[in-house]
Amino acid sequence: MCYDVAIIGAGVVGALTARALSKYKLKIALLEAQNDVAMGATKANSAIVHAGFDALPGTLKAKFNVLGCEMMPKVCKDLSVPYKNNGSLVVAFSEEEMETVQKLYDRGIANGVPQMSILNKDELKALEPNLADNVCGALRAESAGIVCPYELTIAATENAVTNGAECIRNCKVEAIDFADGVFTLKTTAGDIQAKYVIDAAGVHSDDIARMIGDESVNIVVRRGEYFILDRAVGNMVSHTIFQCPTKMGKGILVSPTVDGNLLIGPTAEEIDDKDDVSTTLAGLHDVKVFSTKSCPAVSTRNAITSFSGNRAHPVTDDFILGPSKVNPQFIHASGIESPGLSSAPALGEYLAKVVVDAIGGVEEKEDFDGTRKEVFRFRHATDEERSAAIAKNPAYGRIICRCETVTEGEIIDAIRAPAGARDVDGVKRRTRAGMGRCQGGFCGSKVVEILARELGCPINEITKFGNGSNILFDKTK
Amino acid sequence: MMNYDLVVVGGGPAGMAAALKAKECGVESIIILERAETLGGILEQCIHSGFGLTYFKEELSGPEYAARFIDMVEKTDIAVKTDTMVLDIDDNNLVTAVNKKDGLLKIQAKAIVLAMGCRERPRGALEIAGSRCSGIMTAGTAQKYVNLDGYMPGKKVVILGSGDIGLIMARRMTLEGAEVKVVCELMPFSGGLNRNIVQCLNDYNIPLRLSTTVVECHGKDRLEGVTSAQVDEHLQPIESTKEYIECDTLMLSVGLIPENELTKNVGIAIDRITNGAVVDEMRQTDHKGVFAAGNVLHVHDLVDYVTMESQLAGQGAAEYILNGEKETVYVNSTTGNGVRYLVPQRVNIKNGNDVKLYFRVGKIFKNAKVVLECDGKVISSKKKVKLAPGEMENVVIPADVLAGMNENSTIVVRVEE
Numbered sequence: 001m002c003y004d005v006a007i008i009g010a011g012v013v014g015a016l017t018a019r020a021l022s023k024y025k026l027k028i029a030l031l032e033a034q035n036d037v038a039m040g041a042t043k044a045n046s047a048i049v050h051a052g053f054d055a056l057p058g059t060l061k062a063k064f065n066v067l068g069c070e071m072m073p074k075v076c077k078d079l080s081v082p083y084k085n086n087g088s089l090v091v092a093f094s095e096e097e098m099e100t101v102q103k104l105y106d107r108g109i110a111n112g113v114p115q116m117s118i119l120n121k122d123e124l125k126a127l128e129p130n131l132a133d134n135v136c137g138a139l140r141a142e143s144a145g146i147v148c149p150y151e152l153t154i155a156a157t158e159n160a161v162t163n164g165a166e167c168i169r170n171c172k173v174e175a176i177d178f179a180d181g182v183f184t185l186k187t188t189a190g191d192i193q194a195k196y197v198i199d200a201a202g203v204h205s206d207d208i209a210r211m212i213g214d215e216s217v218n219i220v221v222r223r224g225e226y227f228i229l230d231r232a233v234g235n236m237v238s239h240t241i242f243q244c245p246t247k248m249g250k251g252i253l254v255s256p257t258v259d260g261n262l263l264i265g266p267t268a269e270e271i272d273d274k275d276d277v278s279t280t281l282a283g284l285h286d287v288k289v290f291s292t293k294s295c296p297a298v299s300t301r302n303a304i305t306s307f308s309g310n311r312a313h314p315v316t317d318d319f320i321l322g323p324s325k326v327n328p329q330f331i332h333a334s335g336i337e338s339p340g341l342s343s344a345p346a347l348g349e350y351l352a353k354v355v356v357d358a359i360g361g362v363e364e365k366e367d368f369d370g371t372r373k374e375v376f377r378f379r380h381a382t383d384e385e386r387s388a389a390i391a392k393n394p395a396y397g398r399i400i401c402r403c404e405t406v407t408e409g410e411i412i413d414a415i416r417a418p419a420g421a422r423d424v425d426g427v428k429r430r431t432r433a434g435m436g437r438c439q440g441g442f443c444g445s446k447v448v449e450i451l452a453r454e455l456g457c458p459i460n461e462i463t464k465f466g467n468g469s470n471i472l473f474d475k476t477k
Numbered sequence: 478m479m480n481y482d483l484v485v486v487g488g489g490p491a492g493m494a495a496a497l498k499a500k501e502c503g504v505e506s507i508i509i510l511e512r513a514e515t516l517g518g519i520l521e522q523c524i525h526s527g528f529g530l531t532y533f534k535e536e537l538s539g540p541e542y543a544a545r546f547i548d549m550v551e552k553t554d555i556a557v558k559t560d561t562m563v564l565d566i567d568d569n570n571l572v573t574a575v576n577k578k579d580g581l582l583k584i585q586a587k588a589i590v591l592a593m594g595c596r597e598r599p600r601g602a603l604e605i606a607g608s609r610c611s612g613i614m615t616a617g618t619a620q621k622y623v624n625l626d627g628y629m630p631g632k633k634v635v636i637l638g639s640g641d642i643g644l645i646m647a648r649r650m651t652l653e654g655a656e657v658k659v660v661c662e663l664m665p666f667s668g669g670l671n672r673n674i675v676q677c678l679n680d681y682n683i684p685l686r687l688s689t690t691v692v693e694c695h696g697k698d699r700l701e702g703v704t705s706a707q708v709d710e711h712l713q714p715i716e717s718t719k720e721y722i723e724c725d726t727l728m729l730s731v732g733l734i735p736e737n738e739l740t741k742n743v744g745i746a747i748d749r750i751t752n753g754a755v756v757d758e759m760r761q762t763d764h765k766g767v768f769a770a771g772n773v774l775h776v777h778d779l780v781d782y783v784t785m786e787s788q789l790a791g792q793g794a795a796e797y798i799l800n801g802e803k804e805t806v807y808v809n810s811t812t813g814n815g816v817r818y819l820v821p822q823r824v825n826i827k828n829g830n831d832v833k834l835y836f837r838v839g840k841i842f843k844n845a846k847v848v849l850e851c852d853g854k855v856i857s858s859k860k861k862v863k864l865a866p867g868e869m870e871n872v873v874i875p876a877d878v879l880a881g882m883n884e885n886s887t888i889v890v891r892v893e894e
Binding site for chain 2: 228278280283284307395397398399437439440441459463464465468474476477
């Protein structure tokens with residue numbers, strides 16, 4: 001079988017592109033090297049929907065950020081993904097930084113960012129009383145928001161699969177041949193043929209491009225480290241708080257998350273090993289120190305966990321989008337660093353259009369449904385909804401994760417969903433089981449049991465995140 | 478909606494002892510709500526011996542100790558619902574719980590005993606850098622995998638923290654054929670019982686490195702090794718002492734945290750040191766009719782003390798249910814030199830009985846004295862060859878001393894070196 005389109009990389013861009021393409025009568029394959037979708041930069045970033053004032057006017061980043069930010073609320077609503085329009089503040093600590101704030105404001109105007117204003121100290125402190133006393137003012141952007149990037153990706157993948165796309169995991173592309181107008185992708189899941197290829201492989205997108213002889217893409221990997229703090233301090237700020245940007249990025253932010261936690265980070269460090277997502281003592285130390293500059297009361301004593309993510313920084317400093325000069329049937333979606341998540345809904349539509357236009361004469365499906373049914377969440381349900389759900393399925397009455405109040409029914413749903421969870425981290429990202437303060441201490445072993453039962457394998461075959469990340473060895477003596 | 482005189486949240490050793498005592502005191506309708514599939518709590522996975530030496534004067538395994546109480550509960554008309562999670566307790570002691578069979582349960586209680594136990598401190602709270610690979614787990618999770626599920630969670634093991642579960646697991650993993658390379662302890666002393674250090678480490682030649690921690694985990698998929706380092710007097714890692722240790726498993730035994738989410742939701746005052754409720758000598762919290770006992774109140778060293786404390790809570794709850802509120806004049810207990818916390822935090826001087834104050838010290842003391850001082854007068858002064866943070870200590874305020882106190886009185890426990 002030959003696919004019309006193969007998308008390499010099931011991150012947020014790949015998944016939203018697959019969903020946008022699934023509107024059409026096309027055979028689509030979404031290929032993912034890992035055991036689950038959203039395993040690269042998508043899994044570990046600031047989870048921010050930027051307003052769009054950072055990128056220089058005229059860049060692809062500026063264009064797609066503003067478009068994506070505008071599209072995000074509806075995409076999240078359609079896919080039943082939590083999104084919150086909490087607004088952002090770029091805080092200045094000196095008159096010099098107030099000039100930067102003014103520059104960002106002007107840039108925002110040029111980029112078409114709506115609802116911006118410059119606040120003085122009093123206005124700022126009235127809005128966010130927990131900010132440091134030495135703030136001078138801030139740029140406020142009311143259109144900014146927060147979203148859960150992996151939930152968005154999981155939902156978009158589910159929706160694409162429901163609409164006929166295929167998601168193939170553990171499918172790492174190792175070589176690409178091209179003959180008679182068709183690509184043959186040599187993958188760890190066998191050969192896959194496709195007429196068009198979209199390279200959304202994140203930090204590896206330059207490696208993929210080189211497989212067709214396209215040397216134009218060059219990615220530098222920048223690692224960012226973060227802490228997630230307990231819900232007890234989740235409302236320390238209501239806006240996403242940025243410091244003034246530097247050459248390496250937007251600096252250390254303090255932000256609420258859609259799940260009610262507080263996120264602080266990231267650092268920015270160029271590294272050689274593209275897949276090294278270790279945290280470092282030095283990096284975590286920096287996050288600790290610099291986050292208290294904005295919010296003195298932030299303390300990692302409330303840390304639930306720390307993590308790091310690798311961003312694909314293009315040496316050209318802008319997104320690389322569109323057909324390759326080497327082969328026009330190979331479409332770049334490379335260098336998608338910040339504001340990649342914010343841009344993703346617009347990038348998905350754009351990339352789909354590039355392919356559809358190139359193929360020509362593609363019909364839309366009559367039965368396309370771009371909505372995803374709301375997932376039952378016990379912790380958000382009312383007593384009446386809970387009783388009704390348990391009456392239908394008693395598994396919704398059995399709490400597995402105590403900290404986040406996740407039921408067995410929700411975990412089973414997550415495993416049985418289209419492109420559902422296959423490992424412990426996959427269950428965690430889909431249900432939040434194990435994401436609370438005990439970090440899976442109690443529920444981890446129960447999640448392993450449920451996964452083994454649902455997937456029909458012994459518990460020692462269950463992994464944390466695929467590959468060799470098994471949790472258990474052999475039986476005891 | 479159901480009505481019970483007493484709702485006990487948690488069916489581990491604390492919950493069962495409280496329920497049984499309340500029954501013995503004449504409370505008619507009692508229900509125990511337990512989130513696991515069976516009664517017994519964490520004892521079910523503690524298959525080693527050493528339980529019951531104080532309470533039963535014989536050596537039992539965890540499941541044996543639990544079974545004695547489960548048998549006693551079954552011989553009464555105490556109602557039990559397992560696989561049932563309590564979601565909420567409101568201001569009027571209305572309990573909301575959920576399970577598969579009954580769905581949402583609303584139970585109106587006259588009194589409540591909180592006996593939810595504790596949980597282990599996870600990696601996230603520790604700032605260990607490095608990878609987030611598999612093979613890093615708490616000692617209790619590992620214990621469940623080995624003892625209840627029958628699978629090995631590792632073959633080459635490093636244990637961080639010398640809490641009792643970590644020490645027990647060092648021996649357990651060794652007996653199952655794993656190689657336990659080292660137990661690292663951040664502090665200059667172990668937080669575990671001395672008998673566990675002797676019987677679980679020394680007897681198996683497993684080294685215990687004090688003032689040593691794990692600073693980094695290595696490995697992409699499964700753990701491949703850790704970097705350990707000695708720490709200075711400020712507990713900061715010393716760069717020159719870093720050492721790579723090859724292992725596939727890191728077990729954490731770095732502290733237990735009372736599980737007080739429900740307690741906090743009710744608005745009950747929490748002690749910053751114990752992380753448990755502030756209680757009086759009958760273990761009543763500042764919320765009328767709500768009592769707390771066992772590891773949810775403060776982390777105990779021996780289950781025997783959990784049982785005894787929970788009996789007090791059961792008795793207190795029974796008196797509250799049967800006789801209503803008592804006349805109370807509270808005096809706070811205050812920690813002096815060397816004493817980290819005291820439970821109970823306040824004492825009703827109208828109680829009429831001797832009151833035992835439990836405490837732990839903050840560091841190791843040798844040949845020291847434990848002094849109880851009331852209203853500036855030394856009531857007792859007991860010589861101790863050794864006091865260690867891993868072991869719970871207690872002093873008794875005699876009933877006649879309490880009777881002579883007034884609302885302005887003071888109670889201080891301190892260590893004299």
